[in-house]
Amino acid sequence: MPEISSRLAGFTESIIRRMTRIANQYDAVNLSQGFPDFEPPVEIQEALQKVAKEGxxxxxxxxxxxxxxxxxxxxxxxxxxxxxxxxxxxxxxxxxxxxxxxxxxxxxxxxxxxxxxxxxxxxxxxxxxxxxxxxxxxxxxxxxxxxxxxxxxxxxxxxxxxxxxxxxxxxxxxxxxxxxxxxxxxxxxxxxxxxxxxxxxxxxxxxxxxxxxxxxxxxxxxxxxxxxxxxxxxxxxxxxxxxxxxxxxxxxxxxxxxxxxxxxxxxxxxxxxxxxxxxNDLYYEALQETYRKKRDLFLKGLDEIGLIYTVPQGAYYVLVDISEFEAPNDVEFCEWLAKEVGVAAVPGSSFFREDVNHLIRFHFAKQEETLKEALKRLAKLREKVEEGVAW
Structure with a gap:
């Protein structure tokens, strides 16, 4: 059989989409792939209903x-x-x-x-x-x-x-x-x-x-x-x-x-x-305020847990430092985190050209209840580590 394109030699599957599948497998709170768990504006939903009937x-x-x-x-x-x-x-x-x-x-x-x-x-x-x-x-x-x-x-x-x-x-x-x-x-x-x-x-x-x-x-x-x-x-x-x-x-x-x-x-x-x-402008102002509240809620929770992170200036992602847990690498840590703690994150190494294995990415484009549940589970992170991990 002929060979496939050599361009694909260095390709792997998307680690972000993979982490969503792992989150689903273990019923983890999915803070990996960046999509909301809330509905779009009502006006857009109503417009879609109309289009469904009228084209x-x-x-x-x-x-x-x-x-x-x-x-x-x-x-x-x-x-x-x-x-x-x-x-x-x-x-x-x-x-x-x-x-x-x-x-x-x-x-x-x-x-x-x-x-x-x-x-x-x-x-x-x-x-x-x-x-x-x-x-x-x-x-x-x-x-x-x-x-x-x-x-x-x-x-x-x-x-x-x-x-x-x-x-x-x-x-x-x-x-x-x-x-x-x-x-x-x-x-x-x-x-x-x-x-x-x-x-x-x-x-x-x-x-x-x-x-x-x-x-x-x-x-x-x-x-x-x-x-x-x-x-x-x-x-x-x-x-x-x-x-x-x-x-x-x-x-x-x-x-x-x-x-x-x-x-x-x-x-x-x-x-x-x-x-x-x-x-109009009011929508975009409200959007920013909504995400500011989500960011502040999530960062306050990370502070209470004692995790080190970089404060985001925009978007809805947070890079968290996992050095203290001494995992072999961030990929294994994220897989363990989804399975044992019930929260899914993205290994930071998937974003860096440099050799970076101590960062993971969470996102906070979720309902407040979802974020609170994720933080509740993350609060038990050190306890889970102390119980014993593969590494």
Missing amino acids: PHQYAVTWGAPNFREALAKKQSKYMGIPIDPNSEIVVTCGSTEAMMVAMMTVCNPGDKVIVFSPFYENYGADTILCGAEPIYVPLHPPTFHFDIEELRRAFQQKPKALILCNPSNPTGKVFTLEELQRIAELAEEYDAFVITDEVYEHIVFEPYKHIYFASLPGMFKRTISCSSLSKTYSITGWRLGYVIAPAEIIDPARKVHDFLTVGAAAPLQEAAVVGLEF
Whole structure:
């Protein structure tokens, strides 16, 4: 038999999705895969019920239904602070996962290099390899997860085609400052590189931090490919509605890539989601307040248990230090944690290029009752360790 693609040689299954299966196996509270256990806004649910009866049920325009693109362009123009043309500067995708792949395949040729900050969401390295490109990893240094400007410059000196910027960051919860974004912009301009942004947590940012869209920086729209989705903002992760925003000369070929990858995002779901895109400022303010309360509740619980963590500035993830438990590695610890303690987390090593085995990632996009139950179980963590563990 012929061999499968050599590109897959270094691939493993998604550790995040694997931890969800382990959570289900042991009936653990799933704080691994980042999806809510609460319903989306009532208005969106009601719109979906209407669409189920009235349609549309057939293909939408490949690059997005016109009314969806118009609503999205109006919303993003307001929050990004730049005018966006719904007819030439948007392509609607099947989630931000496809949006990132479309962006990468649109600008990268085999052999190109792409800068990826480490830690990173697990898809970025895979996306780069699937495009035939080579990732250049630049570390973000804890506890603030800042980059060293000279390390970043050395990466740019390798003439990358693009840099991937996740802001707010998964898994660290870091929100990049204006100064940091300006340094990246200067290097992207100097070395003529694209910046591909993943901004799915754009509306989940905690005071005093502010999310700044990279494309809004002076002169940067022309070289920025902005990727995002509705998943986290409207608690509809299963709807898989994402998008790419970029100049027309980038979007035109991006639409072709998207067309041959998936043809188009689900027409009924685009129709139902329009009502969410038309929400006013009060919705996004309430969203931030909701997640601030969840964050504070969860962090207070971690404090009471005595666990060490990094305070997230945005998104809904917390990196927790497990050094004290002296586990052989974070993967074994997370499997044990789900089975014996009843809480599922993600091994931090899946996010780092560096040799990191002492961190795990929890998320707090859950009902307060769910978070309290997880904390109740975690309160018995040391007791469970003292009872004896495999290591």
